[in-house]
Structure formats: structure tokens, C-alpha cells
Amino acid sequence: MFYIKKVETKKEQKLFLDFPLKLYKGNPYFVPPLYMDEKKIFSKNYVYNDTCEHVYFLCFNDKKEVVGRISAILQKASNEKHNEKRVRFTRFDSIDNQEVANLLFKSIESWAKEKKMDTIVGPLGFSDLEREGLLIEGFDELATFEEQYNYPYYQKLIENLGYVKEVDWIESKLYAPEDNSDRMERISNIMLRRYKLHFGTAKTTAKFLDKYKDQIFEILDTTYVDIYGTVPFTDSMKKMMISNFKLLLSLKYIAIILDQNDKIVCFGICLPSIARAVQKSQGHLTLPCIIKLLKARKHPQIIDLALVGVLPEYAKLGVSAAILAHIMKMLKNGDVEYAETNLNLENNMEIRNNWKNFKQIEHKRRRSFVKKLDV
Numbered sequence: 080m081f082y083i084k085k086v087e088t089k090k091e092q093k094l095f096l097d098f099p100l101k102l103y104k105g106n107p108y109f110v111p112p113l114y115m116d117e118k119k120i121f122s123k124n125y126v127y128n129d130t131c132e133h134v135y136f137l138c139f140n141d142k143k144e145v146v147g148r149i150s151a152i153l154q155k156a157s158n159e160k161h162n163e164k165r166v167r168f169t170r171f172d173s174i175d176n177q178e179v180a181n182l183l184f185k186s187i188e189s190w191a192k193e194k195k196m197d198t199i200v201g202p203l204g205f206s207d208l209e210r211e212g213l214l215i216e217g218f219d220e221l222a223t224f225e226e227q228y229n230y231p232y233y234q235k236l237i238e239n240l241g242y243v244k245e246v247d248w249i250e251s252k253l254y255a256p257e258d259n260s261d262r263m264e265r266i267s268n269i270m271l272r273r274y275k276l277h278f279g280t281a282k283t284t285a286k287f288l289d290k291y292k293d294q295i296f297e298i299l300d301t302t303y304v305d306i307y308g309t310v311p312f313t314d315s316m317k318k319m320m321i322s323n324f325k326l327l328l329s330l331k332y333i334a335i336i337l338d339q340n341d342k343i344v345c346f347g348i349c350l351p352s353i354a355r356a357v358q359k360s361q362g363h364l365t366l367p368c369i370i371k372l373l374k375a376r377k378h379p380q381i382i383d384l385a386l387v388g389v390l391p392e393y394a395k396l397g398v399s400a401a402i403l404a405h406i407m408k409m410l411k412n413g414d415v416e417y418a419e420t421n422l423n424l425e426n427n428m429e430i431r432n433n434w435k436n437f438k439q440i441e442h443k444r445r446r447s448f449v450k451k452l453d454v
Contacts, residue, residue: 081146083182086135092121095135098145099172100361103228110222110354111362112210116323120150126315127205130156132194135170136186138179147173147180151187152205153194156310166191168201169209172229173236180236192454200245200449202227207309208320212248212422212445213237220442223383223419224354226250234446242448246307248422250443251434253384255410263436267404270397271336276344278401279335284328288321291335294343298388307424308447324385326372327351332382334405336398344393347402348386349409349418351379382409383419387430394429403436410437 086095096117103109119125120133127133131154138147150170158165168187173179184199191199203211210227215234222228271277281287296312303309312320332349356371384406389399409415418437422445423430 080141081138081176081179081182083186084137084139085186086137091137092118092135094145095137095148095170098137098148099170101145102172102174104361106228108219108221109228109358110224111357112224113357113364114362115364117362126313126319127152129315130154130310130313131205133205134187134190136183138173138182146176147171147183149183149187151190151199152203153191153196154203154205154310157308160310163198164196165198165200166194166196167203168199169204169211171202171233171237173233175230175232175236177236177239181240184237184240188450188452192452195454197452197454198449199242199452200447203308203447206316207303207306208316211308212447215247215444215446217250217443221354223250223421224350224352224357225383225385225421226445237448240450242450245447245449247425247447248445249420249425249431249441250422250445251420252440252442253406253410253418253420253434254416254438254440255407256436256438263400263404263407266397267401270400274393274396274398275339276336276398276401279337279341279343281330284325284330287328287330287333288325291343291346292317292321295346295348295386295388298343298346298390299386302388302391306427324350327353327376329376332379332409334402336401343390345389345398345402346387347384347405349382349406350385351376352381352383352419354381378414380416381419382415384421399433403433407437 086092100111131152133150133152135150137145140146148170149168152167152169154167173183188199202213213233214229218231281290296317300312327350329351334347335343336345338344353372353375356375357368360368387402406418410418420434
């Protein structure tokens with residue numbers, strides 16, 4: 080026998096946060112989020128509280144053990160942007176039991192109807208800065224720190240409830256090309272000269288952020304506006320993003336391209352992978368974890384492609400070739416084994432075609448599901 084409980088107490092909040100850590104304990108592919116960051120979803124001052132309503136549910140067995148969890152998000156900014164009445168589901172984790180999944184999804188569907196919404200979609204977070212998509216291929220691949228791992232049976236549990244595919248994302252590993260040609264670098268140099276562009280510089284990451292952060296967010300809002308699941312950046316979101324990633328930023332893995340007026344036209348930000356560093360501590364910042372994080376930052380074996388942005392008028396000119404050449408150079412120097420693209424929408428061929436310049440392995444696929452409610 081199973082039953083549902085809405086998360087309300089501090090104890091229940093801890094059970095909600097701890098359940099996936101128990102469910103995936105010992106799994107070599109699961110990568111937890113930082114516990115201290117995940118804990119903020121229950122804060123009264125959480126950065127998304129001004130644009131979202133959210134609720135959390137736990138499923139228990141007759142021994143009062145947690146066997147599943149789920150969260151629902153009413154993302155008002157997204158609904159207003161697209162004129163929709165949607166609720167997002169996220170943080171779904173469960174044992175392999177259809178009754179548990181039924182109870183969890185029934186809870187969020189009832190909540191959505193109470194809010195006068197007509198559709199459930201997900202897994203999607205508060206914004207595209209959060210983990211999104213259900214893994215449906217690539218279960219024997221290490222998750223990136225930015226994305227969530229799940230067991231293969233999750234897809235069956237969700238589809239049995241009437242949820243169908245809305246979009247897929249593809250993830251790839253990028254290796255240096257097997258030939259030693261400097262073709263991309265030559266193309267990059269020609270393009271930079273032709274359009275009178277140059278790489279931006281900064282002495283420290285702090286100075287880099289001071290100098291370029293505002294322009295970067297402007298480009299992200301411009302270029303990501305029509306991408307699935309995105310919402311405009313608020314000031315609180317910007318501060319959170321900078322706070323979460325500033326310690327991982329390394330100028331070695333960042334490329335900024337400027338015009339004659341020192342305005343950004345294109346950028347690529349890669350982050351050293353910290354997936355292995357946070358696994359053993361289950362996302363807790365213990366001293367050994369911090370040491371591993373610092374080591375991963377200084378000498379990463381894997382880099383994650385975190386953010387890439389190109390102004391539309393320059394995208395048509397092939398300016399992104401300079402960013403590709405920069406990534407390729409990182410892979411060729413021998414310090415980094417490969418780069419992870421993270422999520423690329425299946426139909427975003429403008430992005431996916433860029434990776435053909437590398438030795439590429441498409442190794443993961445994720446899906447966002449959708450279901451219309453009877454209202």
C-alpha cells in the first residue's frame with residue numbers, strides 16, 4: 080500500500096532532497112546536484128518565487144519509507160510568453176512501480192487543475208538553467224553536472240500514464256579531429272580579419288565577469304528567446320547563475336569575440352567537468368569534495384559546453400567558427416580528453432551541424448513529455 084504526502088515540514092523537505100541520493104547510491108553514472116544549492120528550492124527567498132508557484136510531493140510505502148517524489152511548477156513567465164496554461168513536472172524519482180508513479184502524477188495533475196491549467200509538460204525546471212529532460216538513451220554514460228541521470232524504467236512509468244514526446248535533446252562527446260589539419264583555425268583567422276573582430280581578454284575571472292557579464296546576458300536573452308523551455312533572465316537569476324559558476328570559471332576555457340567597439344558578438348563558455356568530484360560526497364561540499372573540485376578546475380579531463388551565444392546578424396557570417404576553433408585547440412593540446420555538448424534540441428541543426436567539425440559521438444538522448452488534462 081502506498082500513500083502521498085505533500086511536503087510541508089523541514090523533515091519532509093530533507094526526505095525529498097535525500098531520496099534520489101539513496102535511490103542512486105553506488106550508481107557510477109548518477110551525478111548529484113550540490114546539496115546546498117538544491118536545498119534553496121524550499122527557501123522563502125528562492126529566486127524563482129516571484130515568477131513561479133511550486134509544490135512538492137512524496138510517496139510512502141506502508142513502512143513509512145519514501146518510494147517516490149515529484150514536484151510541479153507553474154512557470155508564469157513561460158505561460159505568459161507563450162500564452163499557455165501549463166504546469167511543469169520536475170524532480171520525479173521513483174522505484175520501479177507503476178502504482179507509485181500513478182499516485183505521484185495524479186497529485187500534480189490535480190494541483191494543475193486547481194490552478195486552472197490544462198497541460199502537464201516535463202521534466203522541465205524553473206528555467207533552462209535547471210536540469211531538464213528524461214534520459215531515454217545513454218544509461219551507461221556518466222551524467223554531466225548540469226543534467227540529471229535516471230533509470231531506464233522511468234520512461235515506461237511516464238508513458239503508461241498517457242504522456243507523449245514533445246521534444247528530444249541530443250548530447251554528444253566531442254574529440255579533436257583525427258587529422259592534424261589547422262583548417263578551422265585558418266578559417267577563424269580569415270573571418271576575424273574580414274569582419275574586423277578580435278578576442279576579448281581579461282586578467283582574472285572576476286575582471287572578466289565585471290567587464291562582460293551584462294553583455295553576455297543580453298545576448299542570451301536575444302538568442303535563446305525562441306528556444307524550448309527558456310524564460311527571460313531576471314536580475315535574481317543572473318546573480319544566482321554567477322554565484323553558482325564563478326568558482327568554476329577558468330579563462331582558459333572561455334572565448335569572447337568583440338567588434339571594433341569592444342561589443343560582444345559571439346562567446347563560448349566551457350566549464351571544467353566536476354561530475355566525478357561531487358559523486359562520492361553525494362553533492363555535499365566536504366573537504367575531500369572541495370579538493371577534488373579545485374583539482375578538476377585546474378586540470379579537467381572533461382569540459383562541459385555550458386553556454387554559446389552568437390548575435391543573429393553575425394551567426395549568418397559564420398563567426399561561430401572562431402569559437403569552434405578555440406574548442407578544437409583545447410582538445411588538441413592533450414590536457415582535455417573530450418568535451419560534452421550538454422543538451423542540443425534535436426531539430427536545432429544550426430547548432431548540431433557545428434559538431435561535424437569534430438570527432439563526434441552522439442551518446443545520450445533526452446525527452447520532454449506532454450499530456451493534455453481533462454478540464
